[in-house]
Structures are given as structure tokens and as C-alpha cells.
Amino acid sequence: MKTMFKYDGNLGKEIRCSGAFIPKDLDKDISEVLKSGWINTGKKEKQLREKICNIFNAKYSVATTSGTGSLKSAYSAIGIKSGDEIITTPWTFIATNTAILEMGAKPVFADIQKDTLNIDPKSVEEKITNKTKAVVCVHFAGNPVDLDQLRDICRKYNLPLIEDCCHAMGSYYKDQKIGSGELCTFSLQTVKIITCGDGGFVTTSNEEYYSKLKKSLWFGIDREARDGSLNVDPFFDYMPDTLGFKLNMNDITASMANIALEYLDTCLQRRKYIGERYRDAFGNFEKVSMVKYHDFNTPNYQIFPLFVEDRKKFAEIMWENNIHVHMNNRRLDQYPIFGGIDTSLKNVQYAEDHHIMIPCHYEMTNSDIDKVIDIVTKYEKI
Numbered sequence: 001m002k003t004m005f006k007y008d009g010n011l012g013k014e015i016r017c018s019g020a021f022i023p024k025d026l027d028k029d030i031s032e033v034l035k036s037g038w039i040n041t042g043k044k045e046k047q048l049r050e051k052i053c054n055i056f057n058a059k060y061s062v063a064t065t066s067g068t069g070s071l072k073s074a075y076s077a078i079g080i081k082s083g084d085e086i087i088t089t090p091w092t093f094i095a096t097n098t099a100i101l102e103m104g105a106k107p108v109f110a111d112i113q114k115d116t117l118n119i120d121p122k123s124v125e126e127k128i129t130n131k132t133k134a135v136v137c138v139h140f141a142g143n144p145v146d147l148d149q150l151r152d153i154c155r156k157y158n159l160p161l162i163e164d165c166c167h168a169m170g171s172y173y174k175d176q177k178i179g180s181g182e183l184c185t186f187s188l189q190t191v192k193i194i195t196c197g198d199g200g201f202v203t204t205s206n207e208e209y210y211s212k213l214k215k216s217l218w219f220g221i222d223r224e225a226r227d228g229s230l231n232v233d234p235f236f237d238y239m240p241d242t243l244g245f246k247l248n249m250n251d252i253t254a255s256m257a258n259i260a261l262e263y264l265d266t267c268l269q270r271r272k273y274i275g276e277r278y279r280d281a282f283g284n285f286e287k288v289s290m291v292k293y294h295d296f297n298t299p300n301y302q303i304f305p306l307f308v309e310d311r312k313k314f315a316e317i318m319w320e321n322n323i324h325v326h327m328n329n330r331r332l333d334q335y336p337i338f339g340g341i342d343t344s345l346k347n348v349q350y351a352e353d354h355h356i357m358i359p360c361h362y363e364m365t366n367s368d369i370d371k372v373i374d375i376v377t378k379y380e381k382i
């Protein structure tokens, strides 16, 4: 059985699980940057931050080198340090939680909801102790968590809530666009709804966090606040008062992100079409079920997870028909770096045993969508 796709310079004719949306009109803007002589963080990056604030209804934003960098910068903005605990989900891409370890802090796993795959607010509250310094949630598959419930808990215990929005660009929770919250981290990595190769951003509604985010991106220095009065040292003409990283986005990357963002609505519409075709087709299946979307949510279909009875069989049938399927996520508590399996997390095991992702991305043709539906139906009828 074929099980893995390895890029050998030829993408082939398979229906891939994810794809990269690369706008055709990148050249003009990028060559303008290249010819300008300034490719470091500059005009294009500033333009990008303004665009991000407008699109995601955010008060402030910073641009970063990746979603992982966005998370580190957010953890740093709330002052996470060695020995602190952050309550988080074990069902996410590994970066949500490795970034906690990189800060010297400890991820404490809450259980997830079996039907949404999102962190369970009840379990979050049960895990809070006096070592807890923050809660992080992931809008898994672009299906927003119940923010009202999580925000109430965080308010009650005076904890910041970080939203890992790396799956949720363009999703809505009730009438709130994801990204308009207290501290929201995004990725612009290749399989995201829009991409600049690698990159990310953080949005915040909090001025103090904004000031800290800016410093965290560049060695503890706010690049825009440098006054240059000494006129001798362009970098350190004032002293950093905190330890920062090197996570600032350059203008070549920002220029690709600026153009790609112009296509966000187009990409979202296409994914909505694909996602709704799947939901109509699989709605009454017995061996295949889907993630629950609450009526008040608008998902973005960043990924399309299924639960299947016999995953090995399902994967075999899909791969035999040249359709790529992946787990992409595993229960993270099982990895030694996170301390080993926590048997009290009941629902995450169901995801570990039955979850699988099917193709859902802009590059899919209508006949690709038909074929995926046909083959999933074939599995259902075995």
C-alpha cells in the first residue's frame, strides 16, 4: 500500500491532502522590493500589519517568521517563564506545545470534546492550580472553540487566554472574526489558507501586550521606537530592557503575504464549497462521521477531519485510489517530551484511534471533489 507522498520534483496526479495557494501576480511587488535595495523589515511589513488589523478586526498586530514564532512571541508577551504551567490541548499540531517547552514552561493537558476536537472548557477549569499562568486554545480545523465559556473561566481565575488561530484564518465565532481577541496567533506556512512560504502574525486587543510583542520579535527592542539620537549605533541606540527573540518578518516575505491576503475571500469561498459538498455527501453515513460545527460558528475548512471506524482500511482504499489522507495530529501527551500518556484524557484517545484528514484545499478541481466523495462512499458501503 502507498502511504506517504515524498516530493521528488514532480507533484504527480494524486489528489493531495493539502495544497499551497500561490497567487499568479506576485512578481511585480516582489521585484519592486528586490530592486528597492531594502529587503529587511520595512514598508511592506508595515503595510501588512495595517492590512491584518483591517481584515481581522484587530486593534494591533505584529508580523513574525512563523506560527511557532507567533506562539513564542505571545507566550513571551504574557511573561511566561521557567516553571510556569499553561493549560493547553493535547490535540493540535505539535508547535502549540513545543513553544511552551521552549519558554521553559510546562504544558498541562486538558481533555478535548469528542465531537469538536476542541479543548473542553470544563476540563480546563478542573486543571487550574496556583501554578497556572495562562490557557491556550486551538480552533481545531478552523472550527472555533466556545470562546464565551473559555473567556468566563479565564476571567474568573484572572488568566490570559491565548488563541492559537493557525487553523482559523477567516473563521467566525458568533459575529466575532477570529483574530479580534485578547491574544491570537496565526501561521502563514504553505498549507494555510493563504501563505507567504513561511511566516505568521499575532493580533491583540491589549496595548500592553502589543508593546511586549514588538520587543519580543527583535532582541527586546521595539524597532520602530529606536530614536537614533546617538547617531552611531543603528541597532542598540537604546538598551533592551528584556530578552527578545529574532522573529521579525522581512519585506520580501511581507510582500508575498500582502498579495496573498487579497485572495483570502476567494480561497475561503472555494473551501466552503468543498467542505459543504462533503458535509452534504457524508451526513447520513454510519462508518464515517464528521466534526460538529455549532450553528453560531462559521468554520473556514482549513482542514477536513473525519472519524472513520477502520482507519487502516479507509486509508488503504483512499491511497489505492491516489487520494492522500493523513492523520497530521497525534495525541501529544504520549510523546516523551510532554511526559507520557495521561490516561485521564478520555476523549483524546477516540481522536487518536479514528481521526483522519481528507483533501480540502483551493487547488482541488470539481472532479477531484467528486472522486473523494465517490471513494469515501465506497468505504462506507463495504
Ligand SMILES: Cc1ncc(COP(=O)(O)O)c(C=O)c1O
Pocket: 066, 067, 068, 069, 092, 093, 095, 096, 138, 164, 166, 167, 187, 188, 189, 198, 199, 200
Ligand atoms: C495549530 C497550529 N499551531 C501552530 C502551528 C505552527 O505554525 P508554523 O508551521 O507556521 O510554525 C501550526 C502549523 O501548521 C498549527 O497548525
